[in-house]
Every structure is written in structure tokens, then in C-alpha cells.
Amino acid sequence: MNALAATNRNFKLASRLLGLDSKLEQSLLIPFREIKVECTIPKDDGTLASFVGFRVQHDNARGPMKGGIRYHPEVEPDEVNALAQLMTWKTAVAKIPYGGAKGGIGCDPSELSISELERLTRVFTQRSMTHWYSYRCSCS
Numbered sequence: 001m002n003a004l005a006a007t008n009r010n011f012k013l014a015s016r017l018l019g020l021d022s023k024l025e026q027s028l029l030i031p032f033r034e035i036k037v038e039c040t041i042p043k044d045d046g047t048l049a050s051f052v053g054f055r056v057q058h059d060n061a062r063g064p065m066k067g068g069i070r071y072h073p074e075v076e077p078d079e080v081n082a083l084a085q086l087m088t089w090k091t092a093v094a095k096i097p098y099g100g101a102k103g104g105i106g107c108d109p110s111e112l113s114i115s116e117l118e119r120l121t122r123v124f125t126q127r128s129m130t131h132w133y134s135y136r137c138s139c140s
Helices: 003-018 023-028 075-092 114-138
Strands: 033-042 048-057 070-071 099-106
Touching: 003 023, 003 075, 033 075, 033 114, 048 075, 048 114, 070 075, 070 114, 075 099, 099 114
Parallel strands: 070 099
Antiparallel strands: 033 048, 048 099
16 A cells, blocks of 8 residues: 555544544545656756656645655655645644645655755755746636
8 A cells, every 4th residue: 555545544534533524524635736847957967867856735724835855766646645645634733824735856865965955956946836836827
């Protein structure tokens, strides 16, 4: 069972124990937005390297969405989705006024220098936020 299936299973169990309406339960399982971006950076030796990143913004009902970036060679969309969902529940249980989000970049951070990781983070953040900004602007 992958991370998203396990997270959804646990949420559904908790939802039933709490007596949540099935429509509310279903709406809370669907993320607000999922983004996939390709990030190409110059490496320290002058070559280019490309990485795929994912950003899932799960829910913003309680406030702005928060969540970090996971750097791992096997990052995949379902895992990032599950982590974003878990951030939503953690902030809600702790009564912190934030929603849940998470980012992930498929890379081995031990094979990148600090400056390469910084460039990768900046490109990922810019690309995932540019998509959000252009989406938001085109819908207003």
C-alpha cells in the first residue's frame, strides 16, 4: 500500500469514528491543487541537470498552506499528496491557523553541492509559485 492509500484509509477510519458526513469526508480527501514542474539547473561544473518536482496544496480552509520540500530520489506525486494531507490534519489538530501543503523534488541531495541545492530550491519554488500566480490571475 502506498503512502496516499494508507493516509486515505486512516482518514476514512477517523472520519467514520467522528461521524463526518460522507460528502465532507470526500471533499477533504481531494487536494486543492497539484503541480508538477521540471527544474533544470546549472551544476557547479557547468553542465545542466534536470529534476522533476511536485507541489500539492491540500487545503486552505484554516489559513495559508504550509509545508516544506522533500528531496529524495524516489519522490512521487502520491507521497507528496499524502504528506500535504497529513500537514492539513496536523495543523488542524494543533489548532494552528494554517492549511496543509508539501513539495518534493526527485533528486539525491547527497550528490548535490549546497549551491546546487540552493539553485534547485529557487527554481522549484519559482516554477511552482509562478504556476499558482498565473492560475490565480487568469481566474480573477
